[in-house]
């Protein structure tokens with residue numbers, strides 16, 4: 213590849229803070245609120261114009277669809293999101309669990325309000341493009357925005373970019389599977405113009421879908437108890453649409469779930485389009501995946517209109533603001549959460565949160581109906597080599613199956629709360645994040661409403 217040298221330039225220092233969180237998804241939003249509630253001067257930087265990450269930007273509203281009567285769930289700020297959204301009128305019943313979905317547009321306002329209440333300084337429309345270090349210690353980042361380039365200096369930094377952008381730029385070691393092996397990306401879509409009652413009748417009386425249906429398209433291992441449970445999943449009509457020429461034969465990997473309905477005839481979060489073989493840290497792949505995903509979504513709607521009662525007059529209501537990435541970089545942390553640890557409900561001394569036994573992907577579909585859970589070790593948030601940097605969310609240090617579980621939004625909130633609290637606590641203790649007093653951190657987390665046992 214041809215290269216050129218960009219000339220050095222003087223840039224303004226636009227802010228200085230104690231804790232700086234990069235990325236405002238479920239992990240970053242939670243990290244920022246947690247740090248500010250612990251009394252640290254906190255700032256959050258987000259590349260788009262809203263917080264929420266995949267929830268608001270991709271349109272994934274099923275925040276806790278794993279929750280069943282027997283679930284021992286995490287507590288803390290993640291649970292507050294559901295309650296605040298409900299108070300503000302932004303929830304609807306989730307079809308396969310005892311949880312509520314969080315409206316992806318309404319949550320933008322919930323998030324604005326929650327960071328304002330916590331006293332966090334937000335900076336939207338700003339993309340972190342470079343890091344500032346002294347030796348191996350992080351001291352700040354450089355952002356690019358409509359205002360140009362600027363530096364933000366910080367005592368502690370929490371990388372919640374989903375892709376570990378900050379850790380990677382800082383030189384922290386990370387893993388990334390070859391793109392052929394990565395989980396698929398999805399262009400999420402929502403439909404309007406649906407006769408919801410007719411569709412529900414079809415689902416309940418004819419389709420009668422269960423989790424066992426997932427096994428038609430994917431190789432799925434359950435514990436057996438999931439097989440007969442209801443799942444809002446559809447696959448056969450898309451195969452039929454291809455066989456009968458309604459959509460092209462190469463419209464592969466169309467199958468999946470829907471989420472909630474509205475009284476206005478909308479069916480939300482049609483998670484039916486998977487595109488494989490894309491690396492979401494490569495901008496050319498991102499471009500191709502957006503185009504391919506949108507085309508697949510249009511084919512999916514054609515098939516739904518053709519075969520599914522209630523969808524005859526359905527229209528595309530909207531796509532997510534961006535395609536959704538399930539997997540990219542995973543940092544190489546002080547501890548890597550192993551697959552067996554999650555499958556066997558592991559326990560650890562440095563627990564900073566729990567997450568129920570819930571895995572959906574990488575060949576597994578396990579729902580937490582029996583009260584099992586695992587503890588999350590603090591050290592999986594600590595990248596090797598680089599100091600004063602924590603990582604939370606879907607890019608923590610974990611094996612493939614462990615990541616599949618921990619990438620879920622509630623678990624990202626748990627790791628976000630742990631990382632934000634640790635960042636604030638380490639400023640208070642006057643030690644690096646690596647040398648923090650774990651017992652004191654655990655006590656603060658419990659005081660702040662997190663569940664660690």
Ligand SMILES: Cc1cc2nc3c(=O)[nH]c(=O)nc-3n(C[C@H](O)[C@H](O)[C@H](O)COP(=O)(O)OP(=O)(O)OC[C@H]3O[C@@H](n4cnc5c(N)ncnc54)[C@H](O)[C@@H]3O)c2cc1C
Nearest residue numbers: 235237238239259265266340373374398536537605606621
């Ligand atoms: C299609 C799809 C369906 C899913 N379904 C579910 C589901 O039903 N339930 C569930 O619990 N989970 C689901 N997940 C998983 C879950 O949504 C994500 O794993 C989770 O949101 C990750 O949270 P995060 O905070 O780590 O990252 P994200 O939610 O990705 O947030 C990262 C944030 O960082 C910002 N950012 C990124 N890079 C930069 C940068 N360089 N500078 C500044 N800002 C930056 C982004 O704009 C974004 O706001 C799904 C994921 C996908 C893709």
